[in-house]
Amino acid sequence: MKYKILKCGLFVTLTVFCLGCVSGCSTNKKESKANAKQEVVQDIKASDAGMLVEGTFRPSDAVIESKEKYEYPFIGLSVELPKTLMSKMDKKEIAMLQDEGELENRSAISYAILHWNVMTESQKNAEVAKMGDGYSNWVNSLQRVGTLGVYHSNVIKKIDTLTGCTKHKEIGKSKDGKYYYYLSINPKADKKLTDEVLKIKVKISDMAPYEKTSAFSQLNKRKSIKNIGKFNVKDVHGKGYTEDIFKDSELTMVNVFATWCTACIKEILDLEKLNKEMTKRKVKVVGVVTDTLNNSSEDKEAINKAKVISERTGATYPFLIPDSKYFNGRLDGIQAYPQTFFVDKNGNIVGQTYEGSHGLKEWRKIVESELQRIKEKR
Template identity: 30%
Template structure:
């Protein structure tokens, strides 16, 4: 259930670091942190400050420059009812636009979910988008975060329009960035009694963000990926078969597609990715999917794993889809991104090449990008 302009996922964090997947960064070697047993006593590994904060429930959104604490278990439990969306007209590259980035988090009732699922069956894309957008707009917004470019900061009237919440709170400034937090008053009107309880739990936790949120200079995907030398991993696919980064050796170029089971645009573009994988196979091109949300709370969510398997089967996907682990999700590519789908490309040695793609694209757009990279990589 996502609007275009990036299906943003709420990346929930409670972590105990493992070392099955890692991204090698210049001057930094991956560190294995496992309990050490000495004379029948288990000595727990020393966590870095950031790892300790994640363990406490803090999530860090590098692309927005914010960090705050939430009840990860609660939000994961009701993730089917949560819509995380981008802020219209946000652009981290166009300096003429005032909004650098942001997100809005809303509650979507079970009734709206049913309406959305029916509307998603509409074949006409324009009508489909209009109807699904109309339905999602009826959700109950919890909060929003909007980051402005300081030298383009708009009027208070415009800020209220951008934040789209009854209450606006300026969080502060960092270099050329100004941060705002918006939140709505409690409103469980029109919700069934059973959902009122769910809504209140989520609302109360969302309001607690106000007292824990802190800001820092936002980091672009280019900032986060630019020092990454090599993408390595050893994971399992949706069928439980082990898959390692050696899979990249089979092709000249591989597209790594990060998606989530709740991301409508991720699912909609799967047939396109499958088609590209098949049609460009002779050019040594392949696709590797990462079912990003299947791994939650330091473990594989079996129900989400089954949901992911059902999705790829229904969409006719034949390329491999792997399940991430702690390091990939929190200290690797999944820890860098702010929304789904996000894709990047690697050569046969796992070196990241080309630009990071946020959001979905048409088959023609993907083809143009892929053919260009195939000519550039060795």
């Protein structure tokens, strides 16, 4: 399992995502420091990298906000909540959360679940560490009321375990017969609450083609953006960069991440190795730290954290601060971190977008695939 972190309001929501991710939260140094930095890379374990994400947050502030209608094109669901359930969500008596998984080969969604849970006063006010299993423990402590989900036929037998419920009502299935939709309730929960879940109105439509992103994402409007555009930015150490950063490489891997994203930080260790390995192939890595820019102003705290991450992980590739246009709009609307895409030497956005963290072996295969894609188009 690897991890992906989904943005939700002001905080982050972790979701089990069998890509290996949430499965859920994506500088040049002087030569005199090269040896010391190599030692840092060797000494820091991936399991320790998350120590760089400090502090706590309140999980109740990361729940899904109430609204009359939700649209989820990748699972073919339109959802309308009853007013009583929305009211309880607004009062933070009920927490609405999501969970999802992929098939092992990442070819399709395995399951995607919306779930509603009773939240006590102490759970509402609880704070947990951004690192570790505090958040997942908090979720597991909530009493499940009910769920609405879509399940691949391969996982139907596991529906009790996946939902935390034992009573299930089939409400539809996909045209190809591969997916089944269920409303489920926990009989041990308050009947008034489970009745509210059963009042949820659902409209099922054709599922949008899977883009290896979160099942709860919206359709990718960024696909229309073909070029990264012109820009003039600095990295977290103050060095300036323009779109010319791409000119000397056949392919540049742009890794978009945030300083609070544990999975992102762990991945940097492998990205640094990849960056060094691929130099001869004219492939390089560039990091973009999204939370270093806040409402068009630089966030000094995030920049300082990014500096520490760069130094502690031994990253020699730049960590860029986005410009106010978010690189021609390419960074707009990103819902999950880390996210990685590729740019050719002319600034054209090429190949696929990859959400979630990956290991070194996986990245090697992905880079080879993207290089081959460029070669075939010539």
